[in-house]
Amino acid sequence: MRTALALVMAFMALVLSFTPGCKDKDPDPQAANEIKIGVFLSLSDANADFGKTTLNGIQLAVDEINEKGGVNGKKLVLVTKDTRSSPEQAQTVAKELATQDKVAVAIGSVESGQSIKAAPVFQEAGIPMVSPSSTNPEVTKQGDCIFRVCYLDDFQGASCAAFAYKDLEFRKAAIIFAQDDDYSKGLADFFRKSFTALGGTIVEEAAFQGKASEFKDQVTKIAAANPDVIFAPVYYGSIGLIARDFRKQGVKAPLLGGDGWESPQLIQLAGETLEGCYFGYHYDPEDSDPKVQGYLKAYKAKFNTEPNSLSALGYDAVYTVVKAIELGGGDTSAQIKDGLTKIKDFHGVTGTYSIDSGRNAQKAITMLKIGGTDLKKVKVIQPSDIK
Amino acid sequence: MAEADITSQLLQYSANGLAKGSTYALMAVGYTLVYGVLQLINFAHAEVYMLGSHFAYYQARWAGYLPEDSAGKPESVPIGLALGFVAVAMIACSLVGMLIERIAYRPLRNAGRLAPLITAIGVSLLLQYGGQAVFGTEPKLFPTFMETEVYELGPIKFPNTNVLIVLTTVVLMTALTLFVTKTRPGAAMRACSHDMKTARLMGINVNATISLTFGIGSAMAAVAGVLVAMDQPAITPLMGVQIGLKAFVAAVVGGIGSIPGAALGGLILGVSESVVGGLWETSYAEAVAFVFLIVVLLFKPSGLLGKATREKV
Numbered sequence: 001m002r003t004a005l006a007l008v009m010a011f012m013a014l015v016l017s018f019t020p021g022c023k024d025k026d027p028d029p030q031a032a033n034e035i036k037i038g039v040f041l042s043l044s045d046a047n048a049d050f051g052k053t054t055l056n057g058i059q060l061a062v063d064e065i066n067e068k069g070g071v072n073g074k075k076l077v078l079v080t081k082d083t084r085s086s087p088e089q090a091q092t093v094a095k096e097l098a099t100q101d102k103v104a105v106a107i108g109s110v111e112s113g114q115s116i117k118a119a120p121v122f123q124e125a126g127i128p129m130v131s132p133s134s135t136n137p138e139v140t141k142q143g144d145c146i147f148r149v150c151y152l153d154d155f156q157g158a159s160c161a162a163f164a165y166k167d168l169e170f171r172k173a174a175i176i177f178a179q180d181d182d183y184s185k186g187l188a189d190f191f192r193k194s195f196t197a198l199g200g201t202i203v204e205e206a207a208f209q210g211k212a213s214e215f216k217d218q219v220t221k222i223a224a225a226n227p228d229v230i231f232a233p234v235y236y237g238s239i240g241l242i243a244r245d246f247r248k249q250g251v252k253a254p255l256l257g258g259d260g261w262e263s264p265q266l267i268q269l270a271g272e273t274l275e276g277c278y279f280g281y282h283y284d285p286e287d288s289d290p291k292v293q294g295y296l297k298a299y300k301a302k303f304n305t306e307p308n309s310l311s312a313l314g315y316d317a318v319y320t321v322v323k324a325i326e327l328g329g330g331d332t333s334a335q336i337k338d339g340l341t342k343i344k345d346f347h348g349v350t351g352t353y354s355i356d357s358g359r360n361a362q363k364a365i366t367m368l369k370i371g372g373t374d375l376k377k378v379k380v381i382q383p384s385d386i387k
Numbered sequence: 388m389a390e391a392d393i394t395s396q397l398l399q400y401s402a403n404g405l406a407k408g409s410t411y412a413l414m415a416v417g418y419t420l421v422y423g424v425l426q427l428i429n430f431a432h433a434e435v436y437m438l439g440s441h442f443a444y445y446q447a448r449w450a451g452y453l454p455e456d457s458a459g460k461p462e463s464v465p466i467g468l469a470l471g472f473v474a475v476a477m478i479a480c481s482l483v484g485m486l487i488e489r490i491a492y493r494p495l496r497n498a499g500r501l502a503p504l505i506t507a508i509g510v511s512l513l514l515q516y517g518g519q520a521v522f523g524t525e526p527k528l529f530p531t532f533m534e535t536e537v538y539e540l541g542p543i544k545f546p547n548t549n550v551l552i553v554l555t556t557v558v559l560m561t562a563l564t565l566f567v568t569k570t571r572p573g574a575a576m577r578a579c580s581h582d583m584k585t586a587r588l589m590g591i592n593v594n595a596t597i598s599l600t601f602g603i604g605s606a607m608a609a610v611a612g613v614l615v616a617m618d619q620p621a622i623t624p625l626m627g628v629q630i631g632l633k634a635f636v637a638a639v640v641g642g643i644g645s646i647p648g649a650a651l652g653g654l655i656l657g658v659s660e661s662v663v664g665g666l667w668e669t670s671y672a673e674a675v676a677f678v679f680l681i682v683v684l685l686f687k688p689s690g691l692l693g694k695a696t697r698e699k700v
Contacts, residue, residue, distance in 0.1 A: 045524075207668070216403035218669045220399045221665055224392055241619050244620070249537075268454070
């Protein structure tokens with residue numbers, strides 16, 4: 001029995017040693033010449049990609065700022081924690097950041113579920129939290145310390161519905177979504193509401209469990225209803241497979257999705273099956289704005305890969321915090337929080353935005369059309385276009 | 388909805404389920420073989436499946452059939468070479484399976500039931516997380532072994548990948564049944580399954596037979612991994628979790644320890660998931676699998692084709 005135990009322990013140790021570690025800095029005594037930014041993201045497990053690409057964007061911005069001498073002579077220091085793709089773990093590391101590391105401001109997370117769990121911790125500690133890309137409306141309702149620099153799912157869902165109804169002039173839509181995913185289900189709900197309010201009909205809905213890798217039955221169900229367009233608010237790892245299954249069963253209607261589709265791998269994973277489909281996105285990668293092009297170039301030079309929208313939002317989150325330090329008049333938590341409420345017409349990579357009274361970024365959504373090898377901007381929808 | 392529509396949908400769901408069930412069956416065999424011989428649930432089997440598709444993926448990548456950057460398009464792999472990749476993946480997976488048995492299960496063979504079970508879960512997690520560390524977490528595009536073609540049979544659309552899945556499963560299951568019932572190593576496997584001590588006394592090399600069992604099961608998992616990846620060409624280190632669970636259910640439903648049981652369990656599970664899920668509510672398909680498991684076990688505790696065994700006291 002002892003050998004058995006030893007073996008189990010050895011395996012546990014191995015498993016743990018394989019889990020990518022966090023790049024924690026020892027909490028050193030409050031140095032006067034640095035500003036601590038807590039970062040909590042999924043760096044391992046199912047959504048590790050979200051965290052890693054966001055962290056790249058954050059790192060790029062911090063390095064740029066520190067190279068130019070920091071903020072008011074102080075260096076930005078990141079304290080990074082891995083949430084292991086779990087909302088519970090997000091709450092745990094949020095407590096560490098708030099009580100042990102005593103960060104001035106926190107950036108995280110991508111997944112709304114994690115942000116919602118972590119938010120009350122920062123709220124209680126009076127530390128402002130900026131989510132780069134959690135789009136669920138509940139996130140910033142957790143308290144007056146919780147901010148975000150991305151648009152919301154209700155706006156995203158409504159924009160997709162308006163685009164499908166008004167611009168593409170489709171009247172019959174079907175929805176395929178992940179039943180157990182807040183993001184997917186939330187977008188499906190908002191799309192359904194807006195599309196029917198405009199006068200369209202939802203002819204069929206088919207749900208799946210988020211971990212599914214096979215969508216034949218959902219496709220069969222939707223194919224029978226013969227929709228004009230299929231709304232698929234899912235992540236990029238699924239959409240390629242979903243699109244392939246639709247085309248295999250002879251469904252030619254275009255698919256429409258949200259920012260979850262976005263990835264440098266999108267077109268490759270889908271093959272030609274997504275040609276002529278559309279999705280809503282945070283910015284236009286072909287935008288000639290020097291801010292966008294400069295960011296793309298710097299990112300590619302530093303990481304040798306293509307950035308995605310999560311990187312851009314992480315990048316913008318850091319610069320938004322820096323702007324808040326300037327507007328708030330200092331780098332204490334209270335001053336940064338105050339500064340964040342004053343962000344107005346901030347010019348970032350992901351567009352020009354202001355933080356509204358709900359502590360959400362008011363910004364436009366860019367609808368992109370997928371071509372053979374590239375993405376083309378077809379429409380920009382402003383918050384004022386959607387009521 | 389028109390009557391004809393329902394019929395054609397029902398047929399399409401059955402076709403979907405047939406392909407899905409075949410992959411469950413291929414995987415269930417791995418659980419059943421090992422259980423038959425060792426009474427061990429080899430949870431790491433699902434990860435061997437994952438490794439199978441990754442081994443094939445990396446060979447194709449190193450051979451230059453996948454684009455280096457994320458924007459490029461993959462080239463089609465010639466059929467002969469693809470078969471070679473699959474053969475190598477099968478051999479590699481067999482070795483991994485045997486290695487797992489040698490390192491993680493054999494030292495615990497006399498340590499009761501619980502210890503190897505925990506180790507099996509440990510190996511499974513090790514491979515899931517180790518896979519994330521080594522292969523990366525992003526989904527990878529599986530190389531094109533076969534250009535997709537869709538056959539239409541009346542209202543049913545059946546892609547060639549699914550035809551291949553069903554045919555391969557039939558061939559492999561038949562071959563395996565013949566191997567176990569007609570050959571000497573097969574007889575040795577049956578003897579070990581029946582009574583390991585007596586088998587040893589009869590001069591059967593028990594360790595070699597157990598290794599062989601793991602090797603065969605793992606090779607079939609590799610084939611399943613490649614077949615599924617050809618149909619759904621995005622592979623990740625966690626791809627084994629779902630199918631592993633379903634195949635395990637299929638093995639238990641069919642009667643764990645029985646090869647025809649694994650085939651039957653897989654097919655019934657696949658088709659019922661598709662038909663019930665499709666006609667009722669697609670997100671409940673998962674629940675169907677487990678309701679099915681409970682119902683079968685209530686009436687036939689040893690599974691549909693399992694042998695009823697009396698507990699020796």
